[in-house]
Amino acid sequence: MALAVLAGCAVVFVVAAALAVALPEDGEPEGGPPALAAVHGLDLGVAVAVEPLLRDGGYRDVVTGNYTSVTAENTMKWDAVQPERGGFDWSGPDAVMDFAEAEGLDVRGHTLLWHNQLPAWLERGSFDPPELRRIMREHIGALVGRYQGRVEAWDVVNEPFVDEGAALRENLWYGVLGEDYIAEALWAAHEVDPEARLYINEFGIEGGGAKADALYALAEDLVDRGVPLHGIGFQGHFVHGQVPEDLASTMRRFTDLGLEVAVTELDVRVPEPVTEAELDAQAGEYRRVVESCLDVPGCVGVTVWGVDDGHSWIPEWFPGYTSATPFDEDHRPKPALEGIVEALSRRPTPPSSG
Numbered sequence: 001m002a003l004a005v006l007a008g009c010a011v012v013f014v015v016a017a018a019l020a021v022a023l024p025e026d027g028e029p030e031g032g033p034p035a036l037a038a039v040h041g042l043d044l045g046v047a048v049a050v051e052p053l054l055r056d057g058g059y060r061d062v063v064t065g066n067y068t069s070v071t072a073e074n075t076m077k078w079d080a081v082q083p084e085r086g087g088f089d090w091s092g093p094d095a096v097m098d099f100a101e102a103e104g105l106d107v108r109g110h111t112l113l114w115h116n117q118l119p120a121w122l123e124r125g126s127f128d129p130p131e132l133r134r135i136m137r138e139h140i141g142a143l144v145g146r147y148q149g150r151v152e153a154w155d156v157v158n159e160p161f162v163d164e165g166a167a168l169r170e171n172l173w174y175g176v177l178g179e180d181y182i183a184e185a186l187w188a189a190h191e192v193d194p195e196a197r198l199y200i201n202e203f204g205i206e207g208g209g210a211k212a213d214a215l216y217a218l219a220e221d222l223v224d225r226g227v228p229l230h231g232i233g234f235q236g237h238f239v240h241g242q243v244p245e246d247l248a249s250t251m252r253r254f255t256d257l258g259l260e261v262a263v264t265e266l267d268v269r270v271p272e273p274v275t276e277a278e279l280d281a282q283a284g285e286y287r288r289v290v291e292s293c294l295d296v297p298g299c300v301g302v303t304v305w306g307v308d309d310g311h312s313w314i315p316e317w318f319p320g321y322t323s324a325t326p327f328d329e330d331h332r333p334k335p336a337l338e339g340i341v342e343a344l345s346r347r348p349t350p351p352s353s354g
């Protein structure tokens, strides 16, 4: 008993010493959220749009001052990358990659196969399996190949399940190639960039339930078959007041399969009109999500979906909701940022525990 207590003190001493790098005596972080995230080895990401990235210095400052990685919010999607068959537009993806590399930020690639934001030629075309397979492999080869070795992780398949329920979504790929389009896409990406971490990214799984169970069964099958699946993305598009308590336990199911997990698209939307009390409560929700990730050794990062409330998809897609990100329209930090900082300010978990 006494020995255990002593050993515990030693651990506390060691981690406190490590934390002292980032946390001076008054407890205020030096270097901001990126330095705190680094103490935990956590990736803290944000989804970026090309236009403001190129033109808005305040927008750029939020990204570089608060995050360690970026995801392209739209510009690596199929309609942007290959608007015409065989006609690729690399201007947006290159801009994001160049910015990230100039600023020392990592990149999450988003996304290779999805049912939304497809170009008309693909969505309206009619293809037999060999041809669609060729189209899929060409696209993955071009996109993953162009940035080979420069993208940490790819969302290879996005939202493969129906919005609510356990069935696979009958998207273009499923309809022509069948269920194994998922394994085929993972293999195709792996062939082109063997170092990249390959993800299935999904929403509505964070609190468990039938959809999470179905994704688990799919992931288990892929892992058993040796398919190169490395991670599960929990999108994390939450409604204020409905952020699940048990995010960590859902994540652990997947890490127990040997996979890594990440929160890939975090936002917490608040119904209008928004009160200060709600923003304070939202801070607790951001904090809980980051803490959940820190509680799970295989959770590698948290990415916020949108740099500020003026560049968030929420008001357009969920009318009547707003204020979903940690920065307001004028790039000023909101309580949610403090929630993230508080979560990151705790002692790092020693590698052996958990």
Ligand code: XIL
Residues within 6 Å of the ligand: 073, 074, 158, 235, 265, 313
């Ligand atoms: C959203 C973008 O934020 C919007 O700008 C766009 O109009 C629609 O797509 N799940 C995903 C993301 O995987 O790609 C989506 O991004 C949000 C939901």
